[in-house]
Amino acid sequence: MKTIGIVLAGGQSKRFGEPKALALRCGKPFLFYSVEALRSIVDQVVVVAQPHIQKQLQLKDVQWIEDVSQHKGKGPLAGIYSAMKHYEATWYIVLPCDIPFIHKTIVTSLKQQADDAFDAIVPYVNRRPQPLVAIYHHRVKSLMYDCLQQGEYRMYTFLSSCRVKHIEMKEEQPFMNINTKEQYYKWIG
Template sequence: MLVKQRKQWAGVILAGGESRRFGKPKAFAKFKEKYFFEYAMEALAPFADKRMIISHPSLTDRFNRRAAVKVLEDLPPYQGNGPLSGLYSAMKQSDAEWYVVLPCDMPLITAEVVSQLAAAADESVDAVIPIINGKIHPLVAVYHRRVLPIVTDQLASGNYRMIDMIRKITVKERTEADLLSADTLFQNINTKDAYSQLFTGKSCDPLT
Protein backbone atom coordinates (compact mmCIF):
# COMPACT_ATOMS: atom_id res chain seq x y z
CA MET A 1 0.00 0.00 0.00
CA LEU A 2 2.69 2.49 0.97
CA VAL A 3 4.68 1.98 -2.22
CA LYS A 4 1.64 2.80 -4.35
CA GLN A 5 0.94 5.98 -2.37
CA ARG A 6 4.46 7.26 -1.73
CA LYS A 7 3.75 10.70 -3.20
CA GLN A 8 1.21 11.27 -0.44
CA TRP A 9 3.95 10.84 2.17
CA ALA A 10 6.73 13.16 3.28
CA GLY A 11 9.66 12.26 5.52
CA VAL A 12 10.81 14.86 8.02
CA ILE A 13 14.05 14.79 10.03
CA LEU A 14 14.01 17.26 12.91
CA ALA A 15 17.48 18.73 13.44
CA GLY A 16 16.69 22.22 14.67
CA GLY A 17 17.93 21.87 18.24
CA GLU A 18 21.13 23.32 19.63
CA SER A 19 22.52 20.05 21.13
CA ARG A 20 23.56 21.83 24.32
CA ARG A 21 23.73 18.72 26.49
CA PHE A 22 25.63 16.80 23.85
CA GLY A 23 28.21 19.54 23.36
CA LYS A 24 28.33 19.36 19.54
CA PRO A 25 25.70 18.94 16.81
CA LYS A 26 24.14 15.52 17.37
CA ALA A 27 23.13 15.14 13.74
CA PHE A 28 26.83 14.95 12.79
CA ALA A 29 27.91 12.53 15.48
CA LYS A 30 29.05 9.26 13.90
CA PHE A 31 28.06 5.69 14.63
CA LYS A 32 29.47 2.83 12.54
CA GLU A 33 30.89 5.25 9.97
CA LYS A 34 27.59 7.08 9.38
CA TYR A 35 26.26 10.35 10.68
CA PHE A 36 23.26 10.11 12.98
CA PHE A 37 21.02 11.95 10.53
CA GLU A 38 21.87 9.41 7.81
CA TYR A 39 20.19 6.65 9.81
CA ALA A 40 16.99 8.69 9.87
CA MET A 41 17.27 9.32 6.14
CA GLU A 42 17.64 5.60 5.45
CA ALA A 43 14.72 4.70 7.70
CA LEU A 44 12.47 7.14 5.83
CA ALA A 45 13.61 6.33 2.29
CA PRO A 46 11.19 3.46 1.53
CA PHE A 47 8.14 5.48 2.56
CA ALA A 48 8.50 8.98 1.17
CA ASP A 49 9.53 10.44 -2.15
CA LYS A 50 9.75 13.79 -0.38
CA ARG A 51 12.32 13.87 2.38
CA MET A 52 13.55 16.95 4.16
CA ILE A 53 15.72 18.05 7.06
CA ILE A 54 14.48 20.87 9.25
CA SER A 55 17.83 22.34 10.22
CA HIS A 56 19.15 24.71 12.82
CA PRO A 57 20.39 27.77 10.85
CA SER A 58 23.97 27.14 11.96
CA LEU A 59 23.91 23.69 10.31
CA THR A 60 22.10 24.41 7.06
CA ASP A 61 25.24 24.77 4.94
CA ARG A 62 26.75 21.66 6.47
CA PHE A 63 23.64 19.62 5.70
CA ASN A 64 23.54 20.99 2.17
CA ARG A 65 27.06 19.70 1.58
CA ARG A 66 26.29 16.20 2.86
CA ALA A 67 22.59 15.43 2.47
CA ALA A 68 20.96 14.61 -0.86
CA VAL A 69 17.58 15.85 0.36
CA LYS A 70 15.93 19.23 0.77
CA VAL A 71 17.25 21.22 3.74
CA LEU A 72 14.86 23.72 5.28
CA GLU A 73 14.78 25.94 8.36
CA ASP A 74 11.98 26.89 10.72
CA LEU A 75 9.72 29.54 9.31
CA PRO A 76 9.14 32.85 11.06
CA PRO A 77 7.50 33.88 13.27
CA TYR A 78 8.01 30.57 15.13
CA GLN A 79 11.68 30.02 14.33
CA GLY A 80 13.64 28.25 17.05
CA ASN A 81 10.64 27.18 19.11
CA GLY A 82 11.29 23.46 19.17
CA PRO A 83 9.91 20.42 17.35
CA LEU A 84 6.40 21.84 17.05
CA SER A 85 7.72 24.68 14.91
CA GLY A 86 9.69 22.10 12.93
CA LEU A 87 6.50 20.16 12.17
CA TYR A 88 4.74 23.40 11.22
CA SER A 89 7.60 24.41 8.91
CA ALA A 90 7.65 21.01 7.21
CA MET A 91 3.92 21.08 6.54
CA LYS A 92 3.98 24.67 5.29
CA GLN A 93 6.88 24.03 2.91
CA SER A 94 5.98 20.59 1.55
CA ASP A 95 2.60 19.36 0.35
CA ALA A 96 1.75 15.85 1.47
CA GLU A 97 -1.07 14.00 3.16
CA TRP A 98 1.00 12.21 5.81
CA TYR A 99 4.30 13.28 7.41
CA VAL A 100 6.62 10.69 8.93
CA VAL A 101 8.73 12.47 11.53
CA LEU A 102 12.03 11.29 12.99
CA PRO A 103 14.60 13.02 15.23
CA CYS A 104 18.23 13.36 14.18
CA ASP A 105 19.54 11.75 17.38
CA MET A 106 18.12 8.22 17.24
CA PRO A 107 20.65 6.20 15.19
CA LEU A 108 19.17 2.79 16.03
CA ILE A 109 15.80 3.54 14.46
CA THR A 110 14.97 1.36 11.48
CA ALA A 111 12.82 1.28 8.37
CA GLU A 112 10.96 -1.64 9.95
CA VAL A 113 9.79 0.60 12.80
CA VAL A 114 8.73 3.29 10.35
CA SER A 115 6.89 0.65 8.32
CA GLN A 116 4.84 -0.43 11.32
CA LEU A 117 3.96 3.16 12.21
CA ALA A 118 3.01 4.03 8.65
CA ALA A 119 0.92 0.88 8.24
CA ALA A 120 -1.14 1.90 11.27
CA ALA A 121 -2.09 5.26 9.77
CA ASP A 122 -5.63 5.58 8.43
CA GLU A 123 -8.32 8.20 8.02
CA SER A 124 -9.75 7.54 11.47
CA VAL A 125 -6.73 9.11 13.21
CA ASP A 126 -4.66 12.27 13.06
CA ALA A 127 -1.42 10.68 14.21
CA VAL A 128 0.30 7.39 15.03
CA ILE A 129 2.68 7.72 17.95
CA PRO A 130 4.79 5.11 19.81
CA ILE A 131 4.44 4.58 23.54
CA ILE A 132 7.62 2.73 24.51
CA ASN A 133 8.06 1.51 28.09
CA GLY A 134 5.27 3.90 28.99
CA LYS A 135 7.02 6.90 27.42
CA ILE A 136 5.43 8.77 24.53
CA HIS A 137 7.66 9.52 21.52
CA PRO A 138 6.02 12.36 19.56
CA LEU A 139 9.17 12.87 17.47
CA VAL A 140 9.03 9.31 16.08
CA ALA A 141 5.56 9.53 14.65
CA VAL A 142 3.23 9.91 11.70
CA TYR A 143 1.02 13.01 11.42
CA HIS A 144 -1.78 13.78 9.00
CA ARG A 145 -1.82 17.18 7.36
CA ARG A 146 -5.13 17.96 9.03
CA VAL A 147 -3.26 18.73 12.27
CA LEU A 148 -1.66 21.83 10.72
CA PRO A 149 -4.37 24.28 11.88
CA ILE A 150 -4.08 22.92 15.42
CA VAL A 151 -0.30 23.22 15.32
CA THR A 152 -0.57 26.76 13.96
CA ASP A 153 -3.07 27.88 16.60
CA GLN A 154 -0.96 26.47 19.40
CA LEU A 155 2.22 28.13 18.14
CA ALA A 156 0.36 31.43 17.80
CA SER A 157 -0.73 31.13 21.43
CA GLY A 158 2.90 30.77 22.53
CA ASN A 159 2.57 27.14 23.62
CA TYR A 160 5.38 25.13 22.02
CA ARG A 161 4.79 21.81 23.81
CA MET A 162 4.30 18.84 21.48
CA ILE A 163 2.51 16.90 24.20
CA ASP A 164 -0.17 19.59 24.51
CA MET A 165 -0.80 19.49 20.76
CA ILE A 166 -1.11 15.71 20.88
CA ARG A 167 -3.86 15.97 23.51
CA LYS A 168 -5.97 17.91 20.99
CA ILE A 169 -5.86 15.34 18.20
CA THR A 170 -6.92 11.73 17.63
CA VAL A 171 -3.93 9.48 18.22
CA LYS A 172 -3.39 5.78 17.60
CA GLU A 173 -0.79 4.51 20.06
CA ARG A 174 1.70 1.78 19.19
CA THR A 175 3.75 -0.06 21.81
CA GLU A 176 7.03 -1.90 21.30
CA ALA A 177 4.96 -5.09 21.05
CA ASP A 178 2.78 -3.60 18.30
CA LEU A 179 5.87 -2.44 16.43
CA LEU A 180 7.66 -5.78 16.77
CA SER A 181 10.74 -3.91 17.89
CA ALA A 182 13.06 -3.62 20.86
CA ASP A 183 12.65 -0.62 23.10
CA THR A 184 16.37 0.12 22.67
CA LEU A 185 15.72 1.30 19.10
CA PHE A 186 14.02 4.37 20.56
CA GLN A 187 17.03 5.61 22.48
CA ASN A 188 17.69 9.33 22.08
CA ILE A 189 21.39 10.13 22.27
CA ASN A 190 21.34 13.37 24.24
CA THR A 191 24.59 13.16 26.23
CA LYS A 192 28.18 12.01 25.82
CA ASP A 193 27.54 9.12 28.19
CA ALA A 194 24.57 7.89 26.17
CA TYR A 195 26.65 8.16 23.01
CA SER A 196 29.50 6.15 24.49
CA GLN A 197 27.09 3.35 25.42
CA LEU A 198 26.33 2.79 21.74
CA PHE A 199 29.80 1.40 21.20
CA THR A 200 29.64 -1.63 23.51
CA GLY A 201 33.18 -1.37 24.74
CA LYS A 202 34.74 -0.03 21.55
CA SER A 203 37.38 2.61 22.20
CA CYS A 204 36.40 5.88 20.52
CA ASP A 205 36.35 9.61 20.83
CA PRO A 206 32.57 10.19 20.93
CA LEU A 207 32.72 13.70 19.52
CA THR A 208 35.00 13.35 16.50
Protein backbone atom coordinates (compact mmCIF):
# COMPACT_ATOMS: atom_id res chain seq x y z
CA MET A 1 0.00 0.00 0.00
CA LYS A 2 1.85 3.07 -1.23
CA THR A 3 1.05 6.24 0.69
CA ILE A 4 1.82 9.80 -0.36
CA GLY A 5 1.77 12.69 2.08
CA ILE A 6 0.44 15.96 0.68
CA VAL A 7 1.13 19.29 2.37
CA LEU A 8 -1.04 22.13 1.10
CA ALA A 9 0.93 25.38 1.15
CA GLY A 10 -0.51 27.19 -1.84
CA GLY A 11 -3.04 29.47 -0.16
CA GLN A 12 -2.92 33.23 -0.46
CA SER A 13 -2.92 33.79 3.33
CA LYS A 14 -5.06 36.92 2.92
CA ARG A 15 -6.21 37.01 6.55
CA PHE A 16 -2.70 36.32 7.84
CA GLY A 17 -1.06 38.95 5.63
CA GLU A 18 1.95 36.86 4.59
CA PRO A 19 2.55 33.21 3.61
CA LYS A 20 1.58 31.04 6.59
CA ALA A 21 3.97 28.33 5.43
CA LEU A 22 6.84 30.65 6.36
CA ALA A 23 5.49 31.81 9.75
CA LEU A 24 7.62 30.58 12.64
CA ARG A 25 6.93 28.52 15.73
CA CYS A 26 9.98 27.84 17.92
CA GLY A 27 12.19 29.11 15.10
CA LYS A 28 10.84 26.63 12.53
CA PRO A 29 8.51 27.50 9.62
CA PHE A 30 4.96 26.16 10.00
CA LEU A 31 5.44 24.06 6.86
CA PHE A 32 8.18 22.03 8.56
CA TYR A 33 5.77 20.73 11.22
CA SER A 34 3.42 19.22 8.64
CA VAL A 35 6.31 17.73 6.65
CA GLU A 36 7.86 16.22 9.79
CA ALA A 37 4.53 14.73 10.90
CA LEU A 38 4.34 12.89 7.56
CA ARG A 39 7.96 12.10 6.73
CA SER A 40 8.45 8.76 8.50
CA ILE A 41 4.89 7.54 7.86
CA VAL A 42 4.53 7.95 4.09
CA ASP A 43 6.54 6.82 1.08
CA GLN A 44 6.88 10.35 -0.31
CA VAL A 45 6.02 13.88 0.83
CA VAL A 46 4.68 16.28 -1.79
CA VAL A 47 4.30 19.99 -1.06
CA VAL A 48 1.81 21.88 -3.21
CA ALA A 49 2.98 25.49 -3.14
CA GLN A 50 3.80 28.53 -5.18
CA PRO A 51 7.44 28.72 -6.37
CA HIS A 52 8.39 31.57 -4.00
CA ILE A 53 7.67 29.30 -0.99
CA GLN A 54 9.97 26.60 -2.33
CA LYS A 55 12.75 29.13 -2.95
CA GLN A 56 12.64 30.29 0.67
CA LEU A 57 12.63 26.84 2.29
CA GLN A 58 15.20 24.11 1.97
CA LEU A 59 13.66 20.70 2.58
CA LYS A 60 15.33 17.39 1.78
CA ASP A 61 13.44 14.45 0.27
CA VAL A 62 10.37 16.55 -0.51
CA GLN A 63 8.79 16.95 -3.94
CA TRP A 64 7.45 20.39 -4.81
CA ILE A 65 4.64 20.99 -7.26
CA GLU A 66 2.16 23.72 -8.15
CA ASP A 67 -1.54 23.30 -8.86
CA VAL A 68 -2.20 21.98 -12.34
CA SER A 69 -2.61 25.04 -14.56
CA GLN A 70 -6.26 24.36 -15.35
CA HIS A 71 -7.18 24.61 -11.64
CA LYS A 72 -4.45 26.94 -10.34
CA GLY A 73 -5.46 28.86 -7.23
CA LYS A 74 -8.81 27.08 -6.81
CA GLY A 75 -8.22 26.01 -3.22
CA PRO A 76 -7.39 22.82 -1.32
CA LEU A 77 -9.37 20.52 -3.61
CA ALA A 78 -7.25 21.66 -6.56
CA GLY A 79 -4.06 21.14 -4.54
CA ILE A 80 -4.98 17.61 -3.52
CA TYR A 81 -6.04 16.74 -7.07
CA SER A 82 -2.79 18.18 -8.47
CA ALA A 83 -0.69 15.98 -6.17
CA MET A 84 -2.79 12.92 -7.05
CA LYS A 85 -2.35 13.65 -10.74
CA HIS A 86 1.45 13.84 -10.41
CA TYR A 87 2.04 11.00 -7.93
CA GLU A 88 0.40 7.56 -7.93
CA ALA A 89 -0.44 5.94 -4.60
CA THR A 90 -3.19 3.94 -2.94
CA TRP A 91 -3.74 6.46 -0.13
CA TYR A 92 -2.97 10.15 0.24
CA ILE A 93 -2.61 11.72 3.67
CA VAL A 94 -3.36 15.44 3.47
CA LEU A 95 -2.19 18.15 5.87
CA PRO A 96 -2.35 21.93 5.54
CA CYS A 97 0.75 24.02 6.26
CA ASP A 98 -0.93 26.15 8.93
CA ILE A 99 -1.27 23.59 11.75
CA PRO A 100 2.04 23.99 13.61
CA PHE A 101 0.95 21.77 16.51
CA ILE A 102 0.42 18.66 14.36
CA HIS A 103 2.51 15.64 15.27
CA LYS A 104 3.32 12.18 14.00
CA THR A 105 1.04 10.39 16.48
CA ILE A 106 -2.07 11.95 14.93
CA VAL A 107 -0.98 11.04 11.40
CA THR A 108 -0.09 7.50 12.46
CA SER A 109 -3.49 6.96 14.07
CA LEU A 110 -5.21 8.24 10.92
CA LYS A 111 -3.16 5.96 8.68
CA GLN A 112 -4.10 2.99 10.86
CA GLN A 113 -7.76 3.73 10.08
CA ALA A 114 -7.24 3.30 6.31
CA ASP A 115 -9.97 0.99 5.04
CA ASP A 116 -10.60 0.15 1.37
CA ALA A 117 -14.34 0.15 2.05
CA PHE A 118 -14.11 3.96 2.36
CA ASP A 119 -13.02 6.77 0.05
CA ALA A 120 -11.97 9.13 2.83
CA ILE A 121 -10.95 8.90 6.46
CA VAL A 122 -11.86 12.20 8.11
CA PRO A 123 -11.21 13.06 11.74
CA TYR A 124 -13.81 14.93 13.76
CA VAL A 125 -12.78 17.24 16.59
CA ASN A 126 -15.60 18.64 18.74
CA ARG A 127 -18.04 17.24 16.18
CA ARG A 128 -16.42 19.29 13.41
CA PRO A 129 -14.95 17.52 10.36
CA GLN A 130 -11.31 18.15 9.51
CA PRO A 131 -11.18 17.45 5.74
CA LEU A 132 -7.71 18.99 5.38
CA VAL A 133 -6.20 16.65 7.98
CA ALA A 134 -7.50 13.49 6.37
CA ILE A 135 -6.76 10.48 4.20
CA TYR A 136 -8.11 9.97 0.68
CA HIS A 137 -8.14 6.83 -1.45
CA HIS A 138 -6.79 7.14 -5.00
CA ARG A 139 -10.21 6.36 -6.50
CA VAL A 140 -11.51 9.82 -5.44
CA LYS A 141 -9.27 11.52 -7.99
CA SER A 142 -12.00 11.34 -10.65
CA LEU A 143 -14.58 12.72 -8.19
CA MET A 144 -12.25 15.63 -7.43
CA TYR A 145 -11.74 16.26 -11.12
CA ASP A 146 -15.51 16.29 -11.71
CA CYS A 147 -16.02 18.82 -8.89
CA LEU A 148 -13.26 21.06 -10.23
CA GLN A 149 -14.63 20.88 -13.77
CA GLN A 150 -18.05 21.93 -12.48
CA GLY A 151 -16.55 24.90 -10.62
CA GLU A 152 -17.31 23.31 -7.25
CA TYR A 153 -14.28 23.88 -5.03
CA ARG A 154 -15.67 23.21 -1.55
CA MET A 155 -14.30 20.19 0.30
CA TYR A 156 -17.67 19.53 1.95
CA THR A 157 -19.43 19.27 -1.41
CA PHE A 158 -16.76 16.87 -2.64
CA LEU A 159 -17.03 14.77 0.55
CA SER A 160 -20.80 14.49 0.12
CA SER A 161 -20.15 12.21 -2.86
CA CYS A 162 -17.65 10.02 -0.95
CA ARG A 163 -17.96 7.10 1.44
CA VAL A 164 -16.47 8.72 4.53
CA LYS A 165 -15.24 7.01 7.67
CA HIS A 166 -15.51 9.48 10.55
CA ILE A 167 -12.89 9.22 13.28
CA GLU A 168 -13.55 11.00 16.57
CA MET A 169 -10.38 12.67 17.89
CA LYS A 170 -10.11 14.02 21.43
CA GLU A 171 -6.92 16.05 21.16
CA GLU A 172 -7.75 19.51 19.75
CA GLN A 173 -4.45 21.36 19.60
CA PRO A 174 -2.87 19.39 16.71
CA PHE A 175 -5.80 20.42 14.49
CA MET A 176 -5.62 24.10 15.38
CA ASN A 177 -4.91 26.13 12.28
CA ILE A 178 -3.53 29.63 12.51
CA ASN A 179 -5.40 31.92 10.13
CA THR A 180 -4.83 35.41 11.55
CA LYS A 181 -2.08 37.35 13.31
CA GLU A 182 -4.35 37.54 16.37
CA GLN A 183 -4.44 33.73 16.54
CA TYR A 184 -0.68 33.62 15.99
CA TYR A 185 0.04 35.94 18.90
CA LYS A 186 -2.47 34.18 21.14
CA TRP A 187 -1.20 30.64 20.57
CA ILE A 188 2.41 31.09 19.52
CA GLY A 189 3.52 34.55 20.63
